[in-house]
Amino acid sequence: MDLESLLPRVTKPARYTNGEWNAVHKDAAHVRARVCLVYPDTYELGMSHLGLQILYHVLNSHPDFLAERAFAPWPDMERQLRDHGVPLMSLESRTPLRDFDAIGITLPYELTYTNILNVLDLAAIPARAADRGPDDPLVIGGGPGAVNPEPVADFFDAILIGEAEEAILDIAEAAALRDRDAALARLSEIPGMYVPSNYQAAFDGSGPKGSVTPRNGAPAQIARRFVAHLDDAPFPTGQIVPFLDTVHSRVTLEIMRGCTRGCRFCQAGAAYLPRRERTVETVLRQAEEAVAATGYDEVSLLAFTSVDYRGIEELVGKLVERLGGRGVGVSLPSLRADAFSIALANKIQQVRKSGLTFAPEAATDRLRRVIRKHTSEDELFAAAEAAFSSGWTRLKLYFMIGLPTETEEDVEAISDLVRRVVGFGRGALGSRAGRLRIAVSIASFIPKPHTPFQWVGQESREGLLRKQEILQRALRGRAIKLSWTDPGVSELEAAISRGDRRVGAAIEQARALGAAFDAWSEHFDFDRWARAFGEAGLDLHDYAHRTLDYNDPLPWDHISCGIGKDALQAEAERAFSEGDA
Amino acid sequence: MAQIICRYHKRDEVRWISHLDLKRTLERAMRRAQLPLALSQGHNPHPKISLSPPLPLGATGDAELFSVQLAEGMDPGELKQRINDSLPSGLEVMEAWVLPAHRKKETFGDIDIAQYSVTVKGEVDAARVSEHIADLMGQEELIVQRGGKRPPRSLDIRPFILSLALAQASEDGVELRMRLRTGSHGGARPQEVIELLALNGADRTITYHRTGLFAGAQLGAERASAGRSTGAPRAGRLHRWTRSRSSRERSESP
Numbered sequence: 146m147d148l149e150s151l152l153p154r155v156t157k158p159a160r161y162t163n164g165e166w167n168a169v170h171k172d173a174a175h176v177r178a179r180v181c182l183v184y185p186d187t188y189e190l191g192m193s194h195l196g197l198q199i200l201y202h203v204l205n206s207h208p209d210f211l212a213e214r215a216f217a218p219w220p221d222m223e224r225q226l227r228d229h230g231v232p233l234m235s236l237e238s239r240t241p242l243r244d245f246d247a248i249g250i251t252l253p254y255e256l257t258y259t260n261i262l263n264v265l266d267l268a269a270i271p272a273r274a275a276d277r278g279p280d281d282p283l284v285i286g287g288g289p290g291a292v293n294p295e296p297v298a299d300f301f302d303a304i305l306i307g308e309a310e311e312a313i314l315d316i317a318e319a320a321a322l323r324d325r326d327a328a329l330a331r332l333s334e335i336p337g338m339y340v341p342s343n344y345q346a347a348f349d350g351s352g353p354k355g356s357v358t359p360r361n362g363a364p365a366q367i368a369r370r371f372v373a374h375l376d377d378a379p380f381p382t383g384q385i386v387p388f389l390d391t392v393h394s395r396v397t398l399e400i401m402r403g404c405t406r407g408c409r410f411c412q413a414g415a416a417y418l419p420r421r422e423r424t425v426e427t428v429l430r431q432a433e434e435a436v437a438a439t440g441y442d443e444v445s446l447l448a449f450t451s452v453d454y455r456g457i458e459e460l461v462g463k464l465v466e467r468l469g470g471r472g473v474g475v476s477l478p479s480l481r482a483d484a485f486s487i488a489l490a491n492k493i494q495q496v497r498k499s500g501l502t503f504a505p506e507a508a509t510d511r512l513r514r515v516i517r518k519h520t521s522e523d524e525l526f527a528a529a530e531a532a533f534s535s536g537w538t539r540l541k542l543y544f545m546i547g548l549p550t551e552t553e554e555d556v557e558a559i560s561d562l563v564r565r566v567v568g569f570g571r572g573a574l575g576s577r578a579g580r581l582r583i584a585v586s587i588a589s590f591i592p593k594p595h596t597p598f599q600w601v602g603q604e605s606r607e608g609l610l611r612k613q614e615i616l617q618r619a620l621r622g623r624a625i626k627l628s629w630t631d632p633g634v635s636e637l638e639a640a641i642s643r644g645d646r647r648v649g650a651a652i653e654q655a656r657a658l659g660a661a662f663d664a665w666s667e668h669f670d671f672d673r674w675a676r677a678f679g680e681a682g683l684d685l686h687d688y689a690h691r692t693l694d695y696n697d698p699l700p701w702d703h704i705s706c707g708i709g710k711d712a713l714q715a716e717a718e719r720a721f722s723e724g725d726a
Numbered sequence: 727m728a729q730i731i732c733r734y735h736k737r738d739e740v741r742w743i744s745h746l747d748l749k750r751t752l753e754r755a756m757r758r759a760q761l762p763l764a765l766s767q768g769h770n771p772h773p774k775i776s777l778s779p780p781l782p783l784g785a786t787g788d789a790e791l792f793s794v795q796l797a798e799g800m801d802p803g804e805l806k807q808r809i810n811d812s813l814p815s816g817l818e819v820m821e822a823w824v825l826p827a828h829r830k831k832e833t834f835g836d837i838d839i840a841q842y843s844v845t846v847k848g849e850v851d852a853a854r855v856s857e858h859i860a861d862l863m864g865q866e867e868l869i870v871q872r873g874g875k876r877p878p879r880s881l882d883i884r885p886f887i888l889s890l891a892l893a894q895a896s897e898d899g900v901e902l903r904m905r906l907r908t909g910s911h912g913g914a915r916p917q918e919v920i921e922l923l924a925l926n927g928a929d930r931t932i933t934y935h936r937t938g939l940f941a942g943a944q945l946g947a948e949r950a951s952a953g954r955s956t957g958a959p960r961a962g963r964l965h966r967w968t969r970s971r972s973s974r975e976r977s978e979s980p
Contacts, residue, residue, distance in 0.1 A: 164815050394750070
């Protein structure tokens with residue numbers, strides 16, 4: 146049975162074929178190293194991940210290396226592969242993953258980790274690095290999840306901490322040695338590279354308390370890798386254009402990396418320091434090239450907060466001027482709740498209607514001080530009014546519940562705030578008030594490593610559910626659409642986020658019990674995960690909910706993102722004293 | 727303003743992309759080709775492209791059509807060249823022609839017959855297939871179940887099978903040819919016909935290829951209900967959609 150004959154039996158077969166515009170096909174006989182880049186979720190999600198496109202471009206631009214892609218097969222395809230004994234293959238040349246020199250797996254978020262095990266299993270590659278032999282490819286991880294690599298440390302030969310666009314060529318050189326031991330030695334010399342087998346993990350009771358110590362002369366701490374100048378960093382303007390409708394069916398231009406706002410709950414803030422910008426000239430040139438090379442009708446400017454980009458007005462103005470006539474729209478996915486953002490959005494509006502999203506995160510000034518989210522109520526209302534009077538009828542508002550020091554009053558304030566926004570909307574829209582739609586999204590706070598709140602235990606599921614119920618009761622009406630995350634999902638995310646090396650066994654056990662695609666609500670099963678932790682001799686609850694002492698050794702202390710533990714502690718103490726003020 | 731019609735092939739791996747994805751693919755290819763696309767008015771300007779009726783997912787075709795509105799005239803030969811340079815492998819424009827300025831936007835709404843060649847590879851008893859076809863075409867009604875994600879419902883597709891014949895038989899398998907009603911007034915799917923003939927099975931490889939699109943089912947449908955003929959429609963009754971069809975040329979027999 147070949148893959149071709151399995152395609153009629155699965156949904157969205159185009160996930161497993163290829164031939165997309167700008168996909169690269171190289172002859173394996175003429176390269177020194179073959180790398181398969183794997184995104185451990187669906188094709189549609191993986192193809193919206195810019196990191197994958199950047200690494201694909203860097204590797205394939207090099208004459209000596211080749212990169213192909215693979216994604217986690219959807220359960221229907223997984224069943225077909227297993228039933229017919231077909232191994233997981235790359236898209237481009239349908240080469241079994243086993244036959245590559247290295248597999249590079251993205252760690253996008255914790256809930257994909259069972260998919261990683263599944264991908265390795267379908268590829269007939271041993272899940273644990275310790276069980277791999279000379280014929281197995283190197284399995285290398287990297288991406289946002291790498292800032293706490295411990296939960297998946299046993300599954301990887303090496304994990305790059307930080308940004309990979311420079312390191313990827315060194316990784317390919319190591320793979321080109323085609324000798325496992327020599328390659329591992331070479332990998333351990335790459336700055337930012339964590340080779341878990343060079344570190345011994347120790348534990349202290351149940352929960353995220355324990356240390357990781359080097360052996361074999363490895364450095365005590367791994368410093369996160371990052372590119373010094375974004376303007377010089379490689380960027381693919383010839384991005385692959387999927388046939389399938391992906392999450393982001395548009396050109397993505399990264400205008401800025403990093404964020405200095407310092408929101409205390411935000412791991413990305415710590416994981417992408419320092420703030421670096423591309424120049425307006427570079428972005429304009431890349432926009433022209435990318436539109437010509439892809440044929441997309443939308444250009445999206447990627448940044449954590451695009452309005453913090455210094456040349457944002459000039460850039461948006463020029464993009465609209467140059468692309469608007471061709472029917473190419475510009476979108477800014479990360480607006481802030483202020484008047485400046487609305488003025489910017491108005492400029493974009495000249496070409497295309499795009500949605501507006503504000504993320505106040507908390508509804509009282511006190512709680513916003515605690516999390517260091519500097520948006521005042523007045524600013525938010527001014528922005529909402531400006532948006533409505535400029536013709537917007539739809540707004541998205543993002544909030545979090547379960548934040549440190551949060552009380553029921555803080556939660557009730559969310560519904561007051563939303564109702565006031567609705568009131569402004571009705572007033573400003575007049576006869577069009579019937580079209581007003583406020584989408585309110587309620588996430589649960591998750592304590593994340595390398596943030597000032599890393600020591601804080603997550604609120605219990607019962608507590609989060611009670612707060613959700615308060616909001617469900619208070620936020621009704623035609624104009625309001627309320628959505629929230631399953632507290633069970635948040636609890637698992639917290640447990641894995643703060644996990645130590647033992648959590649890897651719980652992930653293996655969850656996979657054995659059938660867990661996969663845990664980020665998809667139809668596949669998520671909290672009880673299965675609780676059982677998996679239990680069978681691994683661990684308590685999920687401890688990892689998510691235990692509040693740690695500032696002096697406790699943490700499983701991720703050997704990873705340095707650039708902010709010292711002392712500084713994080715000082716920031717945490719400041720947060721709590723500001724909450725009392 | 728100019729309107730251009732293209733006949734194109736869809737084959738190889740792109741046969742696995744859906745109608746909607748195909749439309750986006752064509753749009754993007756035309757943007758890459760930097761054609762002077764006419765854009766719709768309004769907040770969300772988009773090019774004006776129409777496609778002939780969807781191919782079943784996984785089927786190939788060489789009589790597929792799309793129309794596109796251009797802001798200014800263009801030589802069809804140059805257009806064909808430029809689009810083909812920008813199309814992913816598996817999609818290729820075979821001919822392109824300009825519609826006269828007075829013609830309204832072509833949306834292929836009159837296409838209501840599709841002709842397929844279906845190849846069944848594997849062990850097949852050709853004589854049994856012939857008998858089965860004769861039996862099928864003699865039936866008053868042929869009930870199939872449709873549903874997908876919705877609850878299944880029964881549907882009689884006999885009126886939508888205009889012709890069905892065994893075209894070739896060899897040791898490797900058989901090739902069937904069929905003309906089926908398609909479009910908004912109902913239709914049959916080639917997979918349904920294969921299932922009715924019990925030719926689908928795990929040990930067989932079936933490939934679907936659309937070889938023609940026609941306008942004028944009214945005639946065919948009348949004939950089918952009157953005569954229950956298993957043969958091909960008489961020449962001259964249908965209008966094959968080709969370049970010259972823009973002036974409704976007569977068709978040849980399949």
